[in-house]
Amino acid sequence: MSEPASNSPEPRRRDPEGRRRAILTAAAEIVIEHGPAALTHRAIAARAGVSLGSTTQYFSSIDELRDTTLQQLADEIDDSLTQLESNLTDFAEHPERAIAEIHDFLCDTRAVHADVALMSTGTTDPGMRALAQRWTDRLIDMLSAHVGRERATAIAVYLDGATIHAALHDAPLDRDHLERVVVALMATPDP
Structure with a gap:
């Protein structure tokens, strides 16, 4: 009589890429829930359902694992910017579509906490600063063509603050508020 298949999250032994993905997924969840400082090999292994040795088999150090995890989270945030970009074609005349997309991002607790983790890491780790600044810098570049640098x-700095606000309050500012402030910032006179 054969035993029933396990529902364990641990990837099969002959699936090294699956095990690596499970480790990164677990690390991302820990970063989002508790911040990058909470990453330990033991916590990641327990969350991923893999042996402790697996975390060092695929990543030479906790720093490499942290950096790879933050890179993965930054790439996910970049995907949201790509979606936003299509709503910027007539941003100066009709900012509401882009504001709706930004509000959706701010409603995504996982994305917000990932972004805040990147920001906080960038403030304390100069090696991660460029990765942390990538979202804001890209947004500035995208918006500059429509409203000037x-x-x-x-607007980008305000939205960084709105992201931190959403993380601290477990909810974003309301969409109307975001739109009023962004429209007001768009109306500021040229320096």
Whole structure:
């Protein structure tokens, strides 16, 4: 009589890429829930359902694992910017579509906490600063074509603050508020 298949999250032994993905997924969940400082080999292995040795088999150090995890989270955030970009074609005249997309991002607790983890890491680890700045810098570049660099910078910095607000309050600012502030920033006079 054969035993029933296990529902364990541990990937099969002959699936090294699956095990590596499970480790990264577990690390990302820990970063999102508790921040990058909470990453330990033991916590990741327990969350991923893999042996402790697996975490060092695929990543030479906890720093490499942390950096790879943050890179993965930054790539996910970049995907949200790509979606936003299509809503910027007439941003200066009709910002509401882009604001709706931004509000959706701010409603995504996982994305918000990932972004805040990147920001906080970038403030304490100079090696991760460029990765942490990538979202804001890309948003400024995207908006500059529509509202100029000064206004684009003000909007992006405001949205960084709105992201932190969403993380601290477990909810974003309401969409109307976001739109009023962004429209007001767009109307600021040229320096």
